Amino acid sequence: MSIIKQEKSRKKRGSPSHDGSGWSRRQVLKAGAAAGVVTMLTSRKSLAQSLPPIPTQPPDCTPQPTNSPATTPFVSPLPIPPVAVPTILSPFPTLQADTANGEAARANHQDWFQFFPFVQYDIQIQPTLHQFDPAIPPTYCWGYNGIYPGPTFLNVYGVPIVVRFYNNLPVNNIGFGTNTHTTHLHNGHTASESDGFAGDFWSPGLFKDHHYPNVYAGFNEFPPIGDPLEAQHTYWYHDHRHSFTATNNYRGLNGMYLIYDAVDTGFEFPGQGPQALRLPGPYGIYDIPLNFTDKLFCADGQMFATAPDTVPAGDKFIVNGVIQPYFNVQTRKYRFRFLNSGPARIWTFNLSDNNGNPQPMTVVTTDGNLLPSPVEVISTSSDPTLQGLTVYVSQRYDVIIDFTNATPGTTWYLTNVAAQFVGNAPEPEPAPGVNIGNVVMAFNVTGAPPFPDESQVPSVLTTLPNISTPLANLFATRVWNFNFDVIGTEGDPANGTGKVFNVNGLTFDPNRPDAQIQQASAETWLIRNRFPGTGWTHPVHIHLEEGRVLDRRNITVNPNTGVATITNHRVPPLEQGRRDVYPIVPNDEVLIFLQFRDRFGKYMIHCHNLGHEDNLMLVRWDVTTGPSSTVTSPVYSDGTPNTGNGQVNSGAQPNITPAMTTLPDNFNLNPPGTSQLDRPSLTGSKKGVRA
Amino acid sequence: MNRRELLTCHLPDKSRPAASLGPRYYTNAVFHTHEGKRVRFYDDLIKGKISIINFMFASCDKYCPRSIACLAKLQDLLGDRLGRDMFMYSFTLKPDMDTPEVLAAYAKGNGARRGWYFLTGDEYDLTSIRFKLFRLDDPLVDFSVDVHASMLRIINDNNSQWTSWVLPDPPRLIREVISWVEPTKPFAERVRENAAAQVEIDRESAVIAPKWAAYKRAHGWRESTTPRQNSEGTKRLKELLAVRSKQQASLRRAASIL
Numbered sequence: 051m052s053i054i055k056q057e058k059s060r061k062k063r064g065s066p067s068h069d070g071s072g073w074s075r076r077q078v079l080k081a082g083a084a085a086g087v088v089t090m091l092t093s094r095k096s097l098a099q100s101l102p103p104i105p106t107q108p109p110d111c112t113p114q115p116t117n118s119p120a121t122t123p124f125v126s127p128l129p130i131p132p133v134a135v136p137t138i139l140s141p142f143p144t145l146q147a148d149t150a151n152g153e154a155a156r157a158n159h160q161d162w163f164q165f166f167p168f169v170q171y172d173i174q175i176q177p178t179l180h181q182f183d184p185a186i187p188p189t190y191c192w193g194y195n196g197i198y199p200g201p202t203f204l205n206v207y208g209v210p211i212v213v214r215f216y217n218n219l220p221v222n223n224i225g226f227g228t229n230t231h232t233t234h235l236h237n238g239h240t241a242s243e244s245d246g247f248a249g250d251f252w253s254p255g256l257f258k259d260h261h262y263p264n265v266y267a268g269f270n271e272f273p274p275i276g277d278p279l280e281a282q283h284t285y286w287y288h289d290h291r292h293s294f295t296a297t298n299n300y301r302g303l304n305g306m307y308l309i310y311d312a313v314d315t316g317f318e319f320p321g322q323g324p325q326a327l328r329l330p331g332p333y334g335i336y337d338i339p340l341n342f343t344d345k346l347f348c349a350d351g352q353m354f355a356t357a358p359d360t361v362p363a364g365d366k367f368i369v370n371g372v373i374q375p376y377f378n379v380q381t382r383k384y385r386f387r388f389l390n391s392g393p394a395r396i397w398t399f400n401l402s403d404n405n406g407n408p409q410p411m412t413v414v415t416t417d418g419n420l421l422p423s424p425v426e427v428i429s430t431s432s433d434p435t436l437q438g439l440t441v442y443v444s445q446r447y448d449v450i451i452d453f454t455n456a457t458p459g460t461t462w463y464l465t466n467v468a469a470q471f472v473g474n475a476p477e478p479e480p481a482p483g484v485n486i487g488n489v490v491m492a493f494n495v496t497g498a499p500p501f502p503d504e505s506q507v508p509s510v511l512t513t514l515p516n517i518s519t520p521l522a523n524l525f526a527t528r529v530w531n532f533n534f535d536v537i538g539t540e541g542d543p544a545n546g547t548g549k550v551f552n553v554n555g556l557t558f559d560p561n562r563p564d565a566q567i568q569q570a571s572a573e574t575w576l577i578r579n580r581f582p583g584t585g586w587t588h589p590v591h592i593h594l595e596e597g598r599v600l601d602r603r604n605i606t607v608n609p610n611t612g613v614a615t616i617t618n619h620r621v622p623p624l625e626q627g628r629r630d631v632y633p634i635v636p637n638d639e640v641l642i643f644l645q646f647r648d649r650f651g652k653y654m655i656h657c658h659n660l661g662h663e664d665n666l667m668l669v670r671w672d673v674t675t676g677p678s679s680t681v682t683s684p685v686y687s688d689g690t691p692n693t694g695n696g697q698v699n700s701g702a703q704p705n706i707t708p709a710m711t712t713l714p715d716n717f718n719l720n721p722p723g724t725s726q727l728d729r730p731s732l733t734g735s736k737k738g739v740r741a
Numbered sequence: 742m743n744r745r746e747l748l749t750c751h752l753p754d755k756s757r758p759a760a761s762l763g764p765r766y767y768t769n770a771v772f773h774t775h776e777g778k779r780v781r782f783y784d785d786l787i788k789g790k791i792s793i794i795n796f797m798f799a800s801c802d803k804y805c806p807r808s809i810a811c812l813a814k815l816q817d818l819l820g821d822r823l824g825r826d827m828f829m830y831s832f833t834l835k836p837d838m839d840t841p842e843v844l845a846a847y848a849k850g851n852g853a854r855r856g857w858y859f860l861t862g863d864e865y866d867l868t869s870i871r872f873k874l875f876r877l878d879d880p881l882v883d884f885s886v887d888v889h890a891s892m893l894r895i896i897n898d899n900n901s902q903w904t905s906w907v908l909p910d911p912p913r914l915i916r917e918v919i920s921w922v923e924p925t926k927p928f929a930e931r932v933r934e935n936a937a938a939q940v941e942i943d944r945e946s947a948v949i950a951p952k953w954a955a956y957k958r959a960h961g962w963r964e965s966t967t968p969r970q971n972s973e974g975t976k977r978l979k980e981l982l983a984v985r986s987k988q989q990a991s992l993r994r995a996a997s998i999l
Binding site: 109110112113114147149152154155156157158160221222223224225226228229230252253254255256270293294324356357359360362363394534536548549550557559569570585586650661664665666675676686 | 759760761762763765766804805808873875876877878879881882887888889890891892894900901902903904905906907908910911914918921924925926928931932935936938939941942945946949950952953955956957960962986
């Protein structure tokens with residue numbers, strides 16, 4: 051066990067890093083230097099030295115504060131996360147898990163030699179001190195490479211990379227969050243063993259190589275790197291350790307990951323070829339990531355939280371790690387990449403100028419996928435879905451904001467108009483106008499740009515892939531009910547004893563696949579939040595491939611008669627492109643089209659409200675050689691039978707219906723009179739309306 | 742809140758772990774065990790222990806029996822650690838019905854061993870700790886006593902680590918969940934466990950990977966290749982380009998007419 055020896059010798063030398071989670075590879079590097087690999091050493095060493103020191107962990111503050119300390123808005127500039135710097139990994143990444151050198155257990159990389167990663171990154175997951183505001187003392191956080199938000203990966207389609215995630219979290223961790231970790235690239239077309247599956251976490255002192263081939267989906271049919279129409283440009287990576295995702299993300303474990311190609315090049319200058327969109331760029335100057343979150347601070351500057359599933363609603367709006375920052379803009383176009391990194395808040399953004407007049411935001415991508423045409427969001431829009439940019443947890447929107455006509459010296463404001471009970475559906479703000487407590491960030495207009503604005507927003511951005519062939523060959527429609535409900539037939543509908551977050555009557559077990567799907571097949575999935583009794587919105591995320599929303603409707607069921615009324619039946623403009631997060635507000639159901647290509651192994655569908663996710667609202671499904679399964683898992687993985695809860699569509703019951711391409715108006719898997727309608731528990735409440 | 746807490750919660754207490762949230766968070770509300778003993782919530786139940794907490798009521802005849810049966814099996818998995826550093830607490834949701842005597846009979850009926858306590862007390866105290874342990878930020882859920890019989894909270898006071906699970910679930914899973922709040926094992930032990938996990942994965946892969954390879958071969962997909970001209974991809978890009986230029990031309994035409 052060579053790594054143990056290294057670990058021991060490091061301890062003897064009194065290395066400053068954490069117990070059991072140190073720099074054992076530095077010694078390997080020194081050996082490498084002796085062998086004459088000078089460039090490797092310098093690049094590696096300089097990177098290592100740039101990491102911030104590891105602070106000692108303070109105890110959690112107690113009791114729960116009612117408010118964070120007072121802060122002054124717009125005193126700190128918006129930080130731009132630095133770009134991740136490639137390195138040469140040592141020991142060199144391998145096809146098989148290099149457990150002898152401290153790599154965490156995993157299956158062999160799929161398609162490793164087909165997409166061999168010459169570009170390599172070394173990421174240390176470690177504690178750090180982060181200043182969220184001048185008025186708040188430095189906060190103990192966790193960060194990728196010790197920074198929050200993590201470094202931004204800039205990639206090009208067709209250039210595979212490997213990222214070594216080295217877990218350097220404290221062994222003697224105290225308080226919320228756990229020191230075991232896994233990273234998910236949301237929503238990379240990544241092989242299962244690099245996907246950061248929620249159950250595949252690794253402990254401090256170990257690392258894992260995640261292989262990100264940066265290919266389009268469908269690379270088997272469109273060799274070698276896939277169908278360019280499946281391009282996705284804005285990704286984010288975050289901790290996905292199940293049962294602790296909310297707290298580990300709250301600690302700061304997330305960052306952005308961008309992929310460019312010949313269409314979205316990241317640069318705006320002309321002469322890049324006719325296919326280039328020339329959206330505002332480059333990164334960090336006119337292409338700005340905005341990572342939105344909210345936190346609750348104690349007077350000593352520490353974040354407050356206890357359990358992963360009860361991370362409190364924050365009262366501080368944070369963008370890129372700073373409370374209510376300002377950003378200096380020139381009178382030209384900018385591309386902002388909005389990301390809601392959770393844990394639970396749903397944001398609805400509006401933009402207004404210095405006079406309080408609404409200003410438009412032009413959405414060009416949804417979840418990183420180019421829309422066929424740009425969509426304008428403004429509070430005066432006639433379409434209610436476009437009166438504010440609603441960003442559910444983990445959704446991304448690339449937004450072009452044009453400051454060309456702004457008056458230099460004035461300030462524009464980005465406001466959150468969703469006064470909401472966190473995790474529940476947003477509500478309109480009670481009073482109109484710009485309330486300073488609602489302002490998320492400010493744009494200070496400084497003056498004309500030094501160079502003319504050569505960026506453009508073409509009226510046609512992309513064409514969606516033609517799905518008529520797979521749509522004609524669908525396997526079936528698979529139904530996923532996202533509930534907060536009794537599970538098991540022992541549940542007493544009258545008393546409602548024992549309700550949990552569940553999907554199809556089951557909670558997550560990392561060892562139990564609830565659906566097997568044949569590789570290279572296509573299905574439609576019906577995702578529903580239709581059972582009475584919850585006012586929660588579930589932003590449902592599906593790993594592996596992006597989907598297409600075929601239909602969405604809102605249904606009101608009269609609890610007395612059981613008669614269902616369809617109140618809305620349309621796909622909103624922002625869902626007409628490709629998506630990977632499908633929010634379902636209470637009584638919503640959404641029909642999506644999905645393909646399962648290129649990869650084998652385990653993936654997930656889950657609610658991306660991080661608290662719900664940690665309450666086991668996840669499902670493991672596997673891509674296999676077939677045939678596709680037609681029921682949700684009838685047994686728990688230890689053989690205990692899952693008897694369902696009497697719902698027609700849960701548990702051991704089939705959750706498959708004949709393939710549908712749009713929702714028929716009379717579609718109802720639960721005929722009137724079944725248990726879901728007989729449950730009077732919370733149906734009479736107005737919770738779905740007012741939380 | 743109990744008056745007793747006012748006396749104790751602000752006093753510095755050397756005996757409690759530095760990382761603990763302490764009585765200021767947990768409170769020292771007084772409860773009665775099924776053995777008829779008076780206990781303070783933080784000082785007697787939480788301090789320095791790993792606590793496995795759920796809510797139930799004795800007359801819950803449909804749902805709770807399976808949950809309690811699951812906890813009864815969990816007792817055996819905890820072995821001699823139950824009652825030493827791990828404790829199981831089942832709080833009642835219906836204190837007016839569940840007197841210590843009722844709970845004592847219930848504990849006996851379910852074979853509760855030393856270290857598994859059934860507790861009752863003042864309804865206000867029970868509600869307030871339920872809020873601290875199982876808050877879902879939704880008043881209708883948080884106030885309802887009926888929905889809580891399936892939630893399991895696991896707290897290690899020594900490092901202030903919390904986690905949760907649902908009941909009933911396989912006791913094997915719950916035992917693993919409890920291990921997540923325990924102190925991290927020594928590095929050598931972690932390396933050994935990692936190697937064992939790799940052996941397990943390799944065993945599974947030996948079965949699955951050839952199947953995957955055969956499936957790919959059957960579909961005519963290459964398993965590995967040298968990069969070559971992205972002919973299909975280029976074709977798609979050209980198509981996209983043609984569509985875009987056509988649409989833009991038509992838009993320009995429309996604009997010129999207007």
